[in-house]
Amino acid sequence: MLKTRLTELLGIKYPLIQAGMGPFSTNMLCAASANAGALGLISTSGIASQLIAPDMYRIFMESTPGAKEAKTPIDVYKLVYRATLERTKEAKGIFGSNIMVSEELRGMAVKLIEALKEVREESEEMRERGKLIVTSAGDPIKMTNLLKDSGMLWGHVVPSVKHATRAVKAGVDFLVVSGQEGGFHGPWEPISTMTLLPAVCEEFPDTVVVGTGGFCDGRSVAAGLVLGADGVQMGTRFLATKDCEFADSWKEKVVEIGDRGTIRARGIVGPARYLKTPVSQDMCAETVKFAPGTFTGVPDTMTSIPAKILMAEMKGFAATFEGDETKSLYTGGECAQRITDIPTAADLVERIMEETVEALKGLRERYQV
Ligand SMILES: Cc1cc2nc3c(=O)[nH]c(=O)nc-3n(C[C@H](O)[C@H](O)[C@H](O)COP(=O)(O)O)c2cc1C
Numbered sequence: 282m283l284k285t286r287l288t289e290l291l292g293i294k295y296p297l298i299q300a301g302m303g304p305f306s307t308n309m310l311c312a313a314s315a316n317a318g319a320l321g322l323i324s325t326s327g328i329a330s331q332l333i334a335p336d337m338y339r340i341f342m343e344s345t346p347g348a349k350e351a352k353t354p355i356d357v358y359k360l361v362y363r364a365t366l367e368r369t370k371e372a373k374g375i376f377g378s379n380i381m382v383s384e385e386l387r388g389m390a391v392k393l394i395e396a397l398k399e400v401r402e403e404s405e406e407m408r409e410r411g412k413l414i415v416t417s418a419g420d421p422i423k424m425t426n427l428l429k430d431s432g433m434l435w436g437h438v439v440p441s442v443k444h445a446t447r448a449v450k451a452g453v454d455f456l457v458v459s460g461q462e463g464g465f466h467g468p469w470e471p472i473s474t475m476t477l478l479p480a481v482c483e484e485f486p487d488t489v490v491v492g493t494g495g496f497c498d499g500r501s502v503a504a505g506l507v508l509g510a511d512g513v514q515m516g517t518r519f520l521a522t523k524d525c526e527f528a529d530s531w532k533e534k535v536v537e538i539g540d541r542g543t544i545r546a547r548g549i550v551g552p553a554r555y556l557k558t559p560v561s562q563d564m565c566a567e568t569v570k571f572a573p574g575t576f577t578g579v580p581d582t583m584t585s586i587p588a589k590i591l592m593a594e595m596k597g598f599a600a601t602f603e604g605d606e607t608k609s610l611y612t613g614g615e616c617a618q619r620i621t622d623i624p625t626a627a628d629l630v631e632r633i634m635e636e637t638v639e640a641l642k643g644l645r646e647r648y649q650v
Contacts (some may be wrong), residue, residue, distance in 0.1 A: 283638060286489045287512035290455060291413065291434065293375050294318030295634050296492060296512030297502070298457075299519045299626070300378020301415060302465070303327045306340040306526050310626060313524035315365075315374025317608075317630035322415060323361060323378045325393055326386065327535040329354040334595055336602040340526050350455055353647045355396045363370055366407055375410055382419035383550050384581065390416070394427055397446065402430065408432065413454075418466060418550055421451035428452075436491065440468030442640075447483045455489035456481060464517040464614035467545065467552045468597025470578045475508070495615040499636020504643070517614040518633075524626040528601040530609060534558070535617045540605030543620045547572040547586065549594050564593055564610070 285296040299314035301307065303326030308448040315321030320580055327337040331354065342348040345364050351357045363375050368398020378397065378534060382390045394414070401408050416424055417438035428435045429452050436455040437448040442574025445456050458481045461467050478492040493514035503512045520527055521535040534556050544557045546564040552575040555561035567590055574581040624632070644650070 285506070285511040287455065287491060290489050291320055291375055293320050295630060296506075297630060297633065298322065298415075298493075298512060298514035300493065300514045300516035301325070301417070302335065302516050302520060302525075302527070303379070303381070304330055304337050306344055307336075308341065308344045308365065309368075309378050310519060310522065310525045312365055312368035312374065313522075313626035314519065314630065315369045315376045316372040317627040318372075318634075319626075319630050320413075321369070321374060321376040322367075323365065325358065325378050326381050328358055328361075328393070329389055334599060336599055344526065355392055355467075358393055359395050362397070362407070362411055363403075366404075366411060369410065373410065375412060377411065377413035377415060379415045379417060380383055381550065382416045382421070382424055384419065385550070387419060387423065390419075390424070390428060394424075394431070398431055408436075411552075415457060417457075421448045421453060423564070425451045428460070430471050438526075439481070441470065441472060441477065442480050442484055445485060446510070447487055449485055453488075455491060455511075456485065457491045458482075458510070460492070460494030461554075462615040463554065464520070465553050465555075465612040466548065466550060468524050468553055469552060469574065469580045471545075471552070478505065478510055479508045495497065495614065495616050497619050499633050499638075500640045501616070502633060502637040503640035503644075506637075507644075516621060517617050518629070519626065520613065521617075521623050522626045522629055523623060528609075529603075530604065530606060531601055531611050532623050534609075534611045535613050535620050536623060538613070538617045540618055543613060545575060545617050547575045547581075547590050548612075549583075549591050551575075551580070553594075553612060554614060556613040556617060558609070558611065560597055560608060560610050564590070564597075565605065567593070 297319040301322040301324040303324040307324040311321035331338045413434035415436040421437045434454045438457040439445040461471030474494045492510040496513045497518040521532045547568040572586040600608035
């Protein structure tokens, strides 16, 4: 048992969030994480990928009863919610969605949120357990009107104190503070969790804060709590679980990668962190040449850099499904170097929470305070 402002706000057993990880489905991972007592998040960034990435879309369809007959991705999304409610019924798991709201994805984000409002009208149980969304990668203030009267709890991912200030102004219920060591999407001006998390906690003592980026075990969760967080979100750690729908080679690569195992390069929606392989190293070299803003901290746009850089990401992801390791591109966070196994989400959550309590109790003994 570990009670924090986050567990109280969301009604979850443990102060732990399984991160949204697109563009793939995390439908099954979400249900397994929610059943284990964490908050499970459904990823939505690939839900409209039918034309550009059929393999990614296929996974949404395969894990969702009735999806093959659905007419639109929005209908599939509603079915995903109904299926998640069923999958988490016994344990009364709490779940939500990660929805990216960057400019190029905002139109889709609005449609997804409208669909969510409709689905939540269907039952008290859906409102009670499918209770929140975590937005990311865009201006939260543009979402305020849509979200503040929606009845859902709302978290937003922020990479700086400035962004946190804007999210608080937008009216979020909690902040997800994202350090640059995290997997995949990162900020133009990167700050590490060690500096950013306490800075945001100090600036907003009355707001519930979740740390993310670099957390993968009980010691790191305990450190996050000591830094002032009310809970922790993990991406790369949950990716390497049996319940995650990502390709097996991806999970194995997380476990395999060691010291100095990640690299930054331009991704579709901005800078991104990849597991270091010849493919991601090539992408980094292209980024230096054609999209240097990733390293100089000056944002470029999708139209100001060559399309081949943007397409490389989708091609690399598709190769993970085709089983071609020489072309596969894997995203992941720095903490991959500390991940050594692929457990079930249930075993992982139990283990991490036991370790967290041990680590917190051990502090007093170890340092004789
Ligand atoms: C494979 C992968 C895919 C991700 N996709 C998304 C996404 O679609 N939306 C988002 O907001 N964050 C995304 N993230 C970031 C995670 O939500 C989370 O913030 C990050 O993984 C935390 O750092 P960690 O990997 O060190 O735990 C992704 C991360 C990974 C590893």
